[in-house]
Amino acid sequence: MAEPLIIERSVPGRRGFRLPPSDVPAVDLEQALPAEARRTQAPHLPEVSEFDVVRHVTRLSQLNFAVDTHFYPLGSCTMKYNPKLNERVAALPGFAWTHPLQPAGEVQGLLQLLFELEQLLCGLTGMSRFTLQPAAGSQGELAGLKIIAAYHQAKRRRRSTMLIPDSAHGTNPASAALSGFQVVQVRSGPEGVIDVKDLKQHLTDDVAGFMLTNPNTLGLFESNITTISGLLHERDALVYMDGANMNALLGIARPGEMGVDLLQLNLHKTFSTPHGGGGPGSGPVGVAERLKDFLPGPQVCRRGRRYAWDRGGRRGVGRVHGFYGNVGVLVRAYTYIRSLGREGLERAGRTAIINANYLKANLQDLYPVPYGRFCMHEFVCTLKHLKAQGVTAMDVAKRLLDYGCYAPTVYFPLIVDEAFMIEPTETESKETLDEFIRAMRAIADEVRTAPDRVRQAPQRLTVRRVDEVKAAREPNLRWSEVGEPARRAG
Numbered sequence: 457m458a459e460p461l462i463i464e465r466s467v468p469g470r471r472g473f474r475l476p477p478s479d480v481p482a483v484d485l486e487q488a489l490p491a492e493a494r495r496t497q498a499p500h501l502p503e504v505s506e507f508d509v510v511r512h513v514t515r516l517s518q519l520n521f522a523v524d525t526h527f528y529p530l531g532s533c534t535m536k537y538n539p540k541l542n543e544r545v546a547a548l549p550g551f552a553w554t555h556p557l558q559p560a561g562e563v564q565g566l567l568q569l570l571f572e573l574e575q576l577l578c579g580l581t582g583m584s585r586f587t588l589q590p591a592a593g594s595q596g597e598l599a600g601l602k603i604i605a606a607y608h609q610a611k612r613r614r615r616s617t618m619l620i621p622d623s624a625h626g627t628n629p630a631s632a633a634l635s636g637f638q639v640v641q642v643r644s645g646p647e648g649v650i651d652v653k654d655l656k657q658h659l660t661d662d663v664a665g666f667m668l669t670n671p672n673t674l675g676l677f678e679s680n681i682t683t684i685s686g687l688l689h690e691r692d693a694l695v696y697m698d699g700a701n702m703n704a705l706l707g708i709a710r711p712g713e714m715g716v717d718l719l720q721l722n723l724h725k726t727f728s729t730p731h732g733g734g735g736p737g738s739g740p741v742g743v744a745e746r747l748k749d750f751l752p753g754p755q756v757c758r759r760g761r762r763y764a765w766d767r768g769g770r771r772g773v774g775r776v777h778g779f780y781g782n783v784g785v786l787v788r789a790y791t792y793i794r795s796l797g798r799e800g801l802e803r804a805g806r807t808a809i810i811n812a813n814y815l816k817a818n819l820q821d822l823y824p825v826p827y828g829r830f831c832m833h834e835f836v837c838t839l840k841h842l843k844a845q846g847v848t849a850m851d852v853a854k855r856l857l858d859y860g861c862y863a864p865t866v867y868f869p870l871i872v873d874e875a876f877m878i879e880p881t882e883t884e885s886k887e888t889l890d891e892f893i894r895a896m897r898a899i900a901d902e903v904r905t906a907p908d909r910v911r912q913a914p915q916r917l918t919v920r921r922v923d924e925v926k927a928a929r930e931p932n933l934r935w936s937e938v939g940e941p942a943r944r945a946g
């Protein structure tokens with residue numbers, strides 16, 4: 457049975473806890489607050505006990521798929537296992553109970569951790585400095601684009617074009633447009649990597665930079681990367697790398713050595729901090745030496761044996777976060793990097809690549825991979841041949857849920873028809889990968905013998921096929937409009 461809304465469990469007068477009587481003199485609200493700041497009606501809140509809430513939330517969590525409960529091959533999102541050690545360290549009182557306004561002298565350990573994390577990220581990427589402030593990959597993109605704009609402004613010239621490949625993650629053109637750039641698309645060639653000829657045609661003196669993802673969203677390494685960065689540098693345009701796919705490069709290759717001028721990392725993907733459901737991320741931005749003056753301040757610096765805050769670069773683009781970023785996420789990422797070490801990280805990168813290629817080799821006879829060369833940490837197959845049976849990529853994704861696997865990313869990247877983007881990550885065992893292969897092959901069988909079963913999936917879950925478009929276009933978040941009578945009737 458589906459779990460009712462918490463408001464439906466409400467019983468008048470029931471409380472989670474009761475405060476002792478206040479010993480502070482009462483103040484007349486009408487005196488203390490102007491009329492427009494006062495409620496005219498009590499808020500409509502559920503009246504429930506703590507136990508009601510615990511059961512409700514626990515039941516909801518069990519209706520969900522999660523990395524801790526299911527295989528989660530969500531391409532591009534790197535849903536890997538989040539080691540519990542990270543949680544233990546982040547919960548240490550010296551980290552968890554620190555106030556962001558505490559004087560530097562009282563938080564030396566935390567500042568040391570942030571300082572060392574920056575150095576570790578520089579070491580892994582070959583960049584010269586990082587800001588740890590951005591709270592997500594997309595916010596890192598925005599900060600990076602502000603740095604690109606500031607770079608050209610410092611040279612007293614206007615550059616308004618941002619080149620972006622057709623395989624890019626949707627956040628790239630969105631961030632560029634939001635930063636006031638004109639987005640111009642660069643085509644991928646038949647190999648699935650950037651078509652250098654097409655890039656050359658778009659290279660004018662108005663180009664501020666090029667945003668590329670490497671490995672790209674097809675899971676392929678941009679093998680022409682040094683040629684590409686050379687072409688951009690000839691015009692003094694900057695190469696921005698969307699580093700959300702850094703998982704495949706860990707300890708193997710450093711973007712700084714490919715001519716990348718700046719990039720963001722997604723700590724909540726590559727560096728194993730929990731994500732999903734919208735919550736907390738971290739997208740540090742790293743820059744090459746000549747751009748470090750543009751980083752947002754403040755930055756942690758070391759003065760002798762002490763750590764302190766400095767204002768950041770002289771021409772810094774200004775803070776992008778209220779304080780110093782999502783520090784809890786930074787602590788987890790630091791713990792992950794230190795507990796694996798250089799060798800462990802490299803092994804993680806290599807295993808991610810092997811796992812993806814293992815799945816690809818065992819599925820591509822039934823699910824063709826249009827850009828089929830050796831892949832990095834993920835690959836994209838097409839399900840367009842299933843259309844003949846009236847089955848879509850969405851149907852197969854939903855059917856996978858019935859088999860106890862979360863679904864891969866579907867319909868992205870846009871250059872693959874009925875795309876199915878699979879990223880197993882390094883943390884999955886061969887047994888789990890084999891189970892996924894069996895499920896995918898069984899579904900291919902069902903498409904032939906019982907396509908309705910696939911079209912009407914999921915069948916074994918509490919919630920069947922939902923109308924996602926309606927939910928997105930007409931979200932109804934007001935309980936009062938759902939209304940008790942209406943729900944009873946339903």
Ligand SMILES: *Cc1c(COP(=O)(O)O)cnc(C)c1O
Nearest residue numbers: 532592593594625627698700737
């Ligand atoms: C996830 C992702 C992003 C966006 O990162 P968020 O933290 O979700 O904002 C950007 N680019 C690529 C390639 C990604 O996979």
